[in-house]
């Protein structure tokens with residue numbers, strides 16, 4: 001059922017067998033899953049897929065799981081794209097849309113990546129997982145591991161939102177609260193993983209979370225009837241969603257599902273942790289660690305990321321840009337969206353609305369363009385911080 005053919009090093013292009021367990025390439029870089037796109041192009045009927053149930057696995061041939069019995073699902077995917085007429089007229093953008101990934105299981109789009117990673121790792125024999133997380137990825141891993149009857153070890157900063165702590169605890173997963181940031185959690189997780197023989201599903205350090213998240217790209221293409229929007233603004237931490245969507249667009253073009261038009265991709269970050277914005281505007285090829293990272297948007301508080309080069313490539317190849325906004329503006333944008341549209345988004349997602357305000361002011365986006373922002377997590381998972 002899957003057209004998965006092999007894995008490829010995102011830096012050197014070196015290829016690897018996809019059917020045994022692997023994390024990074026020999027060059028220490030993310031591996032990307034490759035599919036037999038020619039065969040898929042000949043055999044897959046896009047419109048027949050659209051008649052399947054509306055969830056992530058509608059696109060299962062373009063996902064890495066070979067045995068349907070290994071699919072571990074909580075119904076992720078198939079989230080709506082909502083037109084924001086009220087906010088759009090407030091901002092002078094009549095074609096403003098939001099894809100609401102907050103409606104996923106566990107309340108965030110981390111469900112997509114971890115459904116794919118847990119399903120595939122389980123197929124390859126993994127029984128114990130470990131993850132460092134700002135919060136939402138840990139909740140999602142705990143849920144999917146429980147669903148699969150497998151064990152999860154979650155390493156989370158001790159100041160993570162209480163709901164993230166609770167959602168891990170309730171599954172019976174092994175929770176470690178860390179005095180530090182996600183990269184500190186990552187260090188401890190890696191040490192314990194090596195000792196315990198657990199499979200580490202850190203962002204982009206195994207090939208399949210990005211495969212789940214790329215489905216956002218397939219879904220948005222379908223929702224826009226295979227004519228992609230002009231601008232996509234994405235709240236960027238580790239960058240899996242950005243990298244995944246960019247990959248999805250290339251795959252869909254090779255499948256003959258879309259043409260060569262690409263949205264201009266925009267990374268929105270918090271100004272207290274903006275390594276991608278900095279590297280983009282400095283013209284660097286990769287990101288550098290951000291000192292003293294600080295933002296209440298936990299999913300954006302990612303000071304060190306292995307996916308920097310891939311994110312910067314997507315931003316530049318798409319003629320996109322990247323924008324940093326303050327936490328104060330993030331709180332305001334969260335309330336603006338709720339007051340105008342009734343949508344309670346995560347702080348991370350609110351950064352995209354603040355970024356759109358800046359892009360309109362700079363005339364970087366034009367009123368006739370179709371602009372899509374992402375709600376990556378439900379605001380219900382967060383304590384409301386009134387500004």
Ligand SMILES: *Cc1c(COP(=O)(O)O)cnc(C)c1O
Pocket residue numbers: 108110136137203235236237238239240241242299300346348349376377
């Ligand atoms: C993890 C997370 C992000 C960042 O996502 P990446 O794809 O890793 O950049 C954004 N928003 C929320 C709510 C998250 O949980």
